[in-house]
Amino acid sequence: MALKDDILSELMVNRFISGEELAEKYYVSRNSVWKAVKQLRDEGYEIEAVTNKGYCLKGDINKINAGSIRKKLKSEWSFEILPETDSTNNYAKELAITGKRNKTVVITEKQNGGKGRLGRPFYSPEGNGLYMSVLFRPEINVDSAPLITSFTAVAVAEAVEKLSGQDVNIKWVNDVYMNGKKICGILTEAGFDFEGGTVDYAVIGIGINVLGTDFPDELINIATSIEKETGLKISRNDLAAEVLNNLENMSNGIKDKKYLDIYRKKSNVIGKRIKVTYGSQVFYAEALDINENAALIVKTDNGIKILNSGEVSIKL
Ligand code: BTN
Numbered sequence: 001m002a003l004k005d006d007i008l009s010e011l012m013v014n015r016f017i018s019g020e021e022l023a024e025k026y027y028v029s030r031n032s033v034w035k036a037v038k039q040l041r042d043e044g045y046e047i048e049a050v051t052n053k054g055y056c057l058k059g060d061i062n063k064i065n066a067g068s069i070r071k072k073l074k075s076e077w078s079f080e081i082l083p084e085t086d087s088t089n090n091y092a093k094e095l096a097i098t099g100k101r102n103k104t105v106v107i108t109e110k111q112n113g114g115k116g117r118l119g120r121p122f123y124s125p126e127g128n129g130l131y132m133s134v135l136f137r138p139e140i141n142v143d144s145a146p147l148i149t150s151f152t153a154v155a156v157a158e159a160v161e162k163l164s165g166q167d168v169n170i171k172w173v174n175d176v177y178m179n180g181k182k183i184c185g186i187l188t189e190a191g192f193d194f195e196g197g198t199v200d201y202a203v204i205g206i207g208i209n210v211l212g213t214d215f216p217d218e219l220i221n222i223a224t225s226i227e228k229e230t231g232l233k234i235s236r237n238d239l240a241a242e243v244l245n246n247l248e249n250m251s252n253g254i255k256d257k258k259y260l261d262i263y264r265k266k267s268n269v270i271g272k273r274i275k276v277t278y279g280s281q282v283f284y285a286e287a288l289d290i291n292e293n294a295a296l297i298v299k300t301d302n303g304i305k306i307l308n309s310g311e312v313s314i315k316l
Helices: 003-013 019-026 030-042 067-070 088-097 147-164 227-231 236-247 250-256 259-266
Strands: 046-050 054-058 080-084 104-108 127-138 170-172 173-177 181-193 200-209 273-278 281-290 297-302 303-309 311-313
Touching: 003 019, 003 030, 003 054, 003 303, 019 030, 019 054, 030 046, 046 250, 067 080, 067 236, 080 088, 088 104, 088 127, 088 181, 104 236, 127 236, 147 170, 147 173, 147 181, 147 200, 147 227, 147 236, 147 250, 147 259, 170 259, 181 227, 200 227, 200 236, 259 281
Parallel strands: 080 104
Antiparallel strands: 046 054, 104 127, 127 200, 170 173, 173 181, 181 200, 273 281, 273 311, 281 297, 297 303
């Protein structure tokens, strides 16, 4: 763990802690402590230095930080925590292209150009959401790539249920819903090795509305947050760790496909009349099931169709 993460963890539990104590505890010089404190200040933490008392963390202690996430992780991950960025997916794709290793996570407090599916924007106000992109180099072939998103939807759904105590649903293909409104969207972008027929990298972008109760007019009827639905201000650091732990065995999970049973159980479209937007076509159908490739099987007036992509809505 980087020294700055250790120091941040100390500041979160101690009212005041001196540079000398920190230096002794972590076997580093006072100058290294000072540099780490400066790094934290550059990242936006308000750290006061008081003579004869030491350092003290002011302001919002619930900011995203790698130290708090790492404490709850089952295995080693690399982190890039950014005060703001256009889109964590764009940032993570750059890292992927420059060869960054498997299990690198980019998280930001605010996105200025958050991206949703089908070229839509993703509302990403400062401090409210968990805006996270996970760079994976999964050992799966190209045909299995579409399963990455559905596996992630289950990982998010189970993490949210565990921390909030509230049931959630999955709207095919990748939205997580609480009480009939969207709390999470997932956007997966991938690079392929065409020669080998394998996935070179996958950047899985996860946007969860965690805190805050105000939404712009155009989203008020369709989106919500965990806080708005449950009154709980759950820690975004804890939620990030829970999601990452659930993503841990992605390659094997995708191969054995057992997670699809949970995906089906949590589906809020199976058995419903739905409106399907598939490319330029719009039609109505009954959603029958989700198959082994996470495709939606629907019954239309013209017979059974299997949808590998597209958008469905339940309100007709
Ligand atoms: C959707 O709802 O259509 C998908 C939304 C995905 C949003 C996340 S937030 C983190 C990552 N960065 C982005 O720009 N998008 C994803």
